[in-house]
Amino acid sequence: MSPRAQGKSGAEARSASVRPALSREFIAVHKKRRIMDAIAELTAEQGYDATKIGDIVRRAGVARKTLYDNFEGKEEVFLATFDAAVDEALQRIEADCAAVEGDWEERVQAGLAAFLACVAEKPALARMCMIEALSATQAATERYEAAMQRFVDLAKRTVPQDDQLPETIEETLVGGVAWIVYQQIRRKEAEKAEDLLPELSEFMLAPFHGAAEAQKRANA
């Protein structure tokens, strides 16, 4: 029965009708989230090609229509999930780097730790983004490439700029970290990704320390 039918005033009717609208929005967001979680789990389990719309809606517990109300189809679900994961990871890394009051080495370590925590907390999503995205569709591989560039840019903003170092140093470092984490995920040990922190920190810091040391020796 509508509020108006109960004889309420116009203002009361509006405020009463606001609440169900909000909760509908909440449910819609929640359902969208479930669809995105479902595609991450399913692609991690069986790959992109084998994952069908029917699998996604069943896993998410939503109607097929709900999926199509929110997304054009499977590829759009995949890309939206990928983009959201990359945005979330980058925001978390930036925030954790910014929270460090110490020197750049500590910021690099905090950023790496935040990245590894993302992988460890959501292994299926990590697998989807770092392994399955490479072979899913042309658009997905382009997103992967663009995401790599965002991580490279973030690394450049975090490490000291030394024009004696190779111009490509951040690209090789980010690529090397990605490769080690890729293998960790393939070994089904994503949950333990944070164990990699000491070695990956050494890997990322060494070129800058080495360059500074070489410079010091050259000046002496």
Added chain:
Amino acid sequence: MERLPRGRHGLPREFIAQNQRERLLAALAECLEEKGYDRTTVSAIGKRAGVSKSDFYKQFESKDACFVAAYDDAVERIRVVVLAACTERKDWANGVLAALAALLDLFAAETAQTQLVLVEGLRAGRGVYDRYQVALQSFVPYLTDGAPTQASGSRPPQAIDEAVVGGIASLLARRVLAGATQTMPGLLPEIAEFALTPYLGTAEARRIISGR
């Protein structure tokens, strides 16, 4: 690769089969470079190689099987070049430097093969991405065998060896995607510094690279 003459030519059956196989492998790499894995079909490979669909299936049971054969074949050709360069040099650092130089020259000269190995290996999907991982891992010992220990007497952890090789592969794959495969030899000093520094320190790595 040249097609054999049509009609009766008295060439042995095995020779023809081998020739067809090689043409198909080369055609696959060229198709991938042009249109990527998904849009590369068995008929497109056959057409480019001048081999009928039924002859394709005498050689390979599927596109994936042809891909794996082409992949392995390309990796072995790269391995021969890298090993030859490594063994020509007496000391470790100059061996690594020579191997990297040979590798970048080969990549720049054979762009289709380079894309196959560096890009398509990860993109082709679940049936074949083990190939990329195994291949990349198999190159790690060429970097680390004979590497000096650090001043502290310890070797860098194994993850660093793998990260060096993976980082180089990632950089080069991004150059392929940017259409810059032919410029790879120009990256030699940068890549060599990245590869040698964990083992020698920056100053020594730069000394060796500038002496080349």
